[in-house]
Amino acid sequence: MLMRRNPQLNKNGELIHLLSIEGLPKAVLTQILDTAGTFLSVNDREVKKVPLLRGKSVFNLFFENSTRTRTTFEIAAKRLSADVINLDIARSSTAKGESLLDTIANLSAMHADMFVVRHAESGAPYLIAQHVAPHVHVVNAGDGRHAHPTQGLLDMYTIRHFKQDFTQLTVAIVGDIVHSRVARSDIHALTTLGVPEIRAVGPKTLVPGDLAAMGVRVCHDMAEGIHGADVIIMLRLQNERMSGAMLPSAGEFFKSYGLTPEKLALAKPDCIVMHPGPINRGVEIDSSVADGNHSVILPQVTFGIAVRMAVMSTIAGNQA
């Protein structure tokens, strides 16, 4: 079969869309993280704006509800001086039966320069990227279970901020990994950046054995999974996992896999605890851990804006 070029990259290997971390060279990831570092100071200024996207129209297309991610993209785009249009598609055109590509064609006719897309189907942003005009850029803000690359990048930024070197780390990702686009993006990013040990921790219904194919060590025992970890990434547990016979109850999950101070003591003393949010206190994480001094959950949010600014300015500067 013909191998097609990675649709995120142009002929020179420069990033034109951000669809997935998978397949991106280390240099591209590092460059985005470096750029994000320069934007962090913008966020501390009195006037929190740079003119990099002045005159550009960024459309936030959220086919799936999300307040937090949409807001951080909106803030990031506005700090780059872009005009931001938020479309809550879940409640508008597709509800009237318009197809995804028709929606994109219509918005393109309004001279969109960038689409930030969240969609419940894995791969939807690829379809969009294949059908937009060459000057239009697509950012995946989460597609099904597949990828959430800006979350992956902001997680990498956070880890680098607190741990500097990736090549000596043990990272444990705990919880509902099989349904998690965050976990997939984190795993690809950690692998690319040279993390030697990545563990996927959870019961077999949420962490099936074939995850090992992604280059992770699968652990069904929490103590084994977080023992000696430098970084613990807790994932949000969705309520529908209980109705889908994946788990008996949130309470039983917390007992085995919830991060408590006692379990945290098994990790390295300087371990950091991360979570993509929103957190379920008492389901995957104990309040004292979420609010404790190992937690970097709120810095993640702050870094997230700088990382999204870096992503948008990078791809806008590259031509297809």
Place this chain on the structure above:
Amino acid sequence: MKILIKGGRVIDPASGRDEVTDVLIASGRIVSIGRASELPADRVFDAAGLVVAPGLVDLAARLREPGQEHEGMLESELAAAAAGGVTSLVCLPDTDPVLDEPGLVEMLKFRARKLSRCRLFPLGALTRKLEGQALTEMAELTEAGCVGFSQADVAVSDTLVLQRALQYASTYGYTVWLRPLDAWLGKGVAAQGAVATRLGLSGVPVTAETVALHTLFELVRTTRARVHLCRLSSAAGVALLRAAKSEGLPVTADVSINSLHLTDVDIGYFNPDMRLTPPLRQGADRDALRSALADGTVDALVSDHNPVAEDMKNLPFGEAEPGATGLELLLSLALRWGQDSGLTLPATLARVTQAPVCVLGEAIGSLATSAGRLVEGGVADVCVFDPAAQWSVTPAVLASQGKHTPFSFASTGMLLPGQVRATLVAGTVAFEASRPVPA
């Protein structure tokens, strides 16, 4: 009208005939195979350098009629069959309405006969509306022209209904055509495995096939119903089938051109052309299917033709409608598999001619002894093709309304071997290539 096909390489897998000679056809039948000294024919085909084979018999094609047609769907899909050298095809009952009424079957047969492009053998629904609850009137449907009973891609979740359906069908000696698919495990859009995990696509495990096969074989043991297993997809499924056949269970099986040539890796960046049912599995599964087809464990190769409109394919992978056009690719993909497997041309062609006719058996009446073969006195269903010619699959060259295929030149960059030059159904020219299509 007398037709003489002159000087071609005449291959009849059933008898082992493979020689350069002439075939004389009159009144819909093959009059003689051998050097024709005098030429009393109305029409002479020069078949020098070409292969003269039995018309292909495809055990799985959807024509999307009734219910899912745009104007002239039956016409376009039967034209596609003829262009692909297919002279007999079995169509599935998952139309709208479902083929569970004799009147619908009669109408379909009647319309196909009027087009006279290809023989049409419908499968009736095994249960009403394919709902897996009430049995259809199998005897009535058989009288109307059904050659067996099927659930298409809808699994019967109620095992009691399944057992009774098999019991009832076996009372009359009807064959039940089932895709081994567990109703609960079979939900998902790609095969479970590294690719589905990586892409975040919901996976169908191999157990969806093996659990269903175990259940089916157990029911076949007790009911002795004749079962044809449709579209096997896994190495584990092949192993179970092999054991069942050596035990002597009355089962046969087919595999699709898609599962024979592709794997889940071909999904690439969510290419909706690779959205297929059953889903594409891994390399080891494909290899097991290829060797099982070669050694006859899997009886027949099918196109699994399912034309899907552009609008239904240009969607995110999981929302795209499964299916691909295949009637015009069956011959070429059989030839490619035969070449890859080091098989002779007669052995290759057997899987798309003689073997599928054996699967159909007595259900097609007197045709059982002459369809899928080239015999004197038999029906003149013939496919003449150029084995050396190559072609590229582009939407423009396909007669089918379905233009989506995983084997398109745009997806694969590959040329396919073998081009059909003429197709005869009952001695009538159903298709004739105007001139060789440039590759």
